[in-house]
Amino acid sequence: xxxxxxxxxxxxxxxxxxxxxxxxxxxxxxxxxxxxxxxxxxxxxxxxxxxxxxxxxxxxxxxxxxxxxxxxxxxxxxxxxxxxxxxxxxxxxxxxxxxxxxxxxxxxxxxxxxxxxxxxxxxxxxxxxxxxxxxxxxxxxxxxxxxxxxxxxxxxxxxxxxxxxxxxxxxxxxxxxxxxxxxxxxxxxxxxxxxxxxxxxxxxxxxxxxxxxxxxxxxxxxxxxxxxxxxxxxxxxxxxxxxxxxxxxxxxxxxxxxxxxxxxxxxxxxxxxxxxxxxxxxxxxxxxxxxxxxxxxxxxxxxxxxxxxxxxxxxxxxxxxxxxxxxxxxxxxxxxxxxxxxxxxxxxxxxxxxxxxxxxxxxxxxxxxxxxxxxxxxxxxxxxxxxxxxxxxxxxxxxxxxxxxxxxxxxxxxxxxxxxxxxxxxxxxxxxxxxxxxxxxxxxx
Amino acid sequence: xxxxxxxxxxxxxxxxxxxxxxxxxxxxxxxxxxxxxxxxxxxxxxxxxxxxxxxxxxxxxxxxxxxxxxxxxxxxxxxxxxxxxxxxxxxxxxxxxxxxxxxxxxxxxxxxxxxxxxxxxxxxxxxxxxxxxxxxxxxxxxxxxxxxxxxxxxxxxxxxxxxxxxxxxxxxxxxxxxxxxxxxxxxxxxxxxxxxxxxxxxxxxxxxxxxxxxxxxxxxxxxxxxxxxxxxxxxxxxxxxxxxxxxxxxxxxxxxxxxxxxxxxxxxxxxxxxxxxxxxxxxxxxxxxxxxxxxxxxxxxxxxxxxxxxxxxxxxxxxxxxxxxxxxxxxx
Numbered sequence: 001x002x003x004x005x006x007x008x009x010x011x012x013x014x015x016x017x018x019x020x021x022x023x024x025x026x027x028x029x030x031x032x033x034x035x036x037x038x039x040x041x042x043x044x045x046x047x048x049x050x051x052x053x054x055x056x057x058x059x060x061x062x063x064x065x066x067x068x069x070x071x072x073x074x075x076x077x078x079x080x081x082x083x084x085x086x087x088x089x090x091x092x093x094x095x096x097x098x099x100x101x102x103x104x105x106x107x108x109x110x111x112x113x114x115x116x117x118x119x120x121x122x123x124x125x126x127x128x129x130x131x132x133x134x135x136x137x138x139x140x141x142x143x144x145x146x147x148x149x150x151x152x153x154x155x156x157x158x159x160x161x162x163x164x165x166x167x168x169x170x171x172x173x174x175x176x177x178x179x180x181x182x183x184x185x186x187x188x189x190x191x192x193x194x195x196x197x198x199x200x201x202x203x204x205x206x207x208x209x210x211x212x213x214x215x216x217x218x219x220x221x222x223x224x225x226x227x228x229x230x231x232x233x234x235x236x237x238x239x240x241x242x243x244x245x246x247x248x249x250x251x252x253x254x255x256x257x258x259x260x261x262x263x264x265x266x267x268x269x270x271x272x273x274x275x276x277x278x279x280x281x282x283x284x285x286x287x288x289x290x291x292x293x294x295x296x297x298x299x300x301x302x303x304x305x306x307x308x309x310x311x312x313x314x315x316x317x318x319x320x321x322x323x324x325x326x327x328x329x330x331x332x333x334x335x336x337x338x339x340x341x342x343x344x345x346x347x348x349x350x351x352x353x354x355x356x357x358x359x360x361x362x363x364x365x366x367x368x369x370x371x372x373x374x375x376x377x378x379x380x381x382x383x384x385x386x387x388x389x390x391x392x393x394x395x396x397x398x399x400x401x402x403x404x405x406x407x408x409x410x411x412x413x414x415x416x417x418x419x420x421x422x423x424x425x426x427x428x429x430x431x432x433x434x435x436x437x438x439x440x441x442x443x444x445x
Numbered sequence: 446x447x448x449x450x451x452x453x454x455x456x457x458x459x460x461x462x463x464x465x466x467x468x469x470x471x472x473x474x475x476x477x478x479x480x481x482x483x484x485x486x487x488x489x490x491x492x493x494x495x496x497x498x499x500x501x502x503x504x505x506x507x508x509x510x511x512x513x514x515x516x517x518x519x520x521x522x523x524x525x526x527x528x529x530x531x532x533x534x535x536x537x538x539x540x541x542x543x544x545x546x547x548x549x550x551x552x553x554x555x556x557x558x559x560x561x562x563x564x565x566x567x568x569x570x571x572x573x574x575x576x577x578x579x580x581x582x583x584x585x586x587x588x589x590x591x592x593x594x595x596x597x598x599x600x601x602x603x604x605x606x607x608x609x610x611x612x613x614x615x616x617x618x619x620x621x622x623x624x625x626x627x628x629x630x631x632x633x634x635x636x637x638x639x640x641x642x643x644x645x646x647x648x649x650x651x652x653x654x655x656x657x658x659x660x661x662x663x664x665x666x667x668x669x670x671x672x673x674x675x676x677x678x679x680x681x682x683x684x685x686x687x688x689x690x691x692x693x694x695x696x697x698x699x700x701x702x703x704x705x706x707x708x709x710x711x712x713x714x715x716x717x718x719x720x721x722x723x724x725x726x727x728x729x730x731x732x733x734x735x736x737x738x739x740x741x742x743x744x745x746x747x748x749x750x751x752x753x754x755x756x757x758x759x760x761x762x763x764x765x766x767x768x769x770x771x772x773x774x775x776x777x
Contacts, residue, residue: 009768009770012459014455014457014459015457092451171457243770243771247770253770253771253772254771255771256769256770256771256772258771322447326447326449327449327450328449328450328451328452328456329449330454330456332454334454334455334456334457335454335455335456335457336454336455337454337456338454339449339450339451339452339453339454339456340449340451341449341451343449355456357450357456359450361456362450362452362456363450364452364458365458365462368463368517368520368561368562369463369559369560369561369562369563370562371463371466371561371562371713371714372562372713372714372716372718373466373713374713374717374718374719374723375461377718377719377767378664378720380767381770382769382770382771383767383768383769383770383772384767384769385718385719385766385767387718388718404766405769408769408770408771411454413454413455414455416453416454416455416458417455417457417458417459418459418461419459420459420461420462420463420465420466421462421463421562422458422462424453426453426454426455427453430453
């Protein structure tokens, strides 16, 4: 095996706690009802194309992404549209969603439900992108950026590498790990489709070596695909962040405020490659995904293939129910995930995991004076000064925040994780980012 | 329905805490403490205990009756100040002065500014320099090492190697001749020399430093920059005129340089935040120490040079930023 790579600047090593890594993906039956939010992606919410009372089939388009950065949304179950109403989603706010009461499990005719692998295709770049767009594929790593938009390389820029993110650097999560083991072939075909759509001839899959089995498996599969290479990475958080992954794999630094295409890279998650495969060659819209349910007190931690819109509580029940001493339920990983205030929130396209913390695990350490130990500077993967950004935010010195590059912060949480004084650094920086963002927008007019 | 905790990410927190770090430093000081007790006997134990208890007591009194804020005397930082203050004074210093030094260190050096994390100057050094200027005779009467001395009063006193060189050279004596009055380098390394209670043994202090590096309590930047720049700067003068200026190894093994570079200059609160800043800070300390030792009025310059560089820390933090990601675009 080649030498393991990693990014240079900063990074932390939180406990990995990958409790569900040996659990095969288990398919759950459609739930009694689903709530499918119209905004499950970055960008403009989709516009509903069904009405209350309509009968829909699983895989049927129910909301159309009309703006440039938006994505189509499909029914994940068959049944009747109960209503279109605001429901609490994982953000904690009420957002518009289409609620469907499930009746049977009838899929639209176009979807190839056969599990057999399709490898042959004769499609051009435009057609691949069109199918990705039609089937509502978005980034499955958590940022949920509409995938078809990433396929359209801006004029004057050229994509050289397709970077495939199999890092899964968040502790506890194992959804991508299992997907690579169980759907490796499909992921490989998906990558070839993405390469064709982008017009690149090199793809690199980055996988941290705490997933040695997945790394070996994909390395073996890649022997059949000379254009795709697999690169092992040393475990370090946040290696799955786009800029850090590009740095680790091809040693290029995306400039501040710029996108990966600036350095000739386009990054997709392994889960997205799988979704692209299904969308393009099986004509299957993004209507289900793998979600890890885990936690030290969870009876049966596991990885589940669930329909989009399934209530979180249904998933938790599939993993043995909500433990007695639950203190916190997190949508996503422990480093960047959001704590939920309601367990009826629906699984969306970006839900990679549901983590259950005990009451003891839910508490933050007590806050003390900053002792200026400089740990937050040392570990910041963007080379920022979190202590200073938090201070400047408190003093409302927003211009200085901007000069100190507060907008480069990707909210990976390493600073709050490492702080021995238990300072809520990232909480302050988030406030600062919101204010500076507003200031920049106002200045632009 | 169950009430859930909602808080911002991340939801994981590293095991490290302020008091764990502080007690890690205290633990790493044990070898130097044992050497100090071995060579200076009971007197060193009494001075160390007095300083620790006095520092904790003053912190308690100030927090309880003046600030009326939360008590933090068990976070370990007052213990470190106490130990380091004791390490920086002669082992036979009258206990009244130890208590005054502790009051100045904690009161003036630390609590005036708001306590741990807010003070611009290293509290132990503030206490030491206060004593040095106010009680110069007692502060420069150094006991000579005498193994396991149980008497508190009748220690043989004498000059430190740095004083021998300083006085001798000023009277025109060549360094090579003066070296005859000084223990050999092996003894200097082990700590068999006159000096402040805890600064004598370079090897014990290095051991503590290695422990702190492995435990990631400190980074290598300040000690290496400090010791390196002191050695290089001293070396330049030594090469120019070896009979006027002692060699770099002599400088590294005598006085408070090792203790200063590893324990005093690395104090989190009073040293810079960025790694480039730490290196500049260390180089500044090294240069100033050698300048004071070779050309200043005092034989020793560690405490002054660190305090002077402490004053530059806000400026260093402002000027020397960490390298930002994506700042210089290097495409490989």
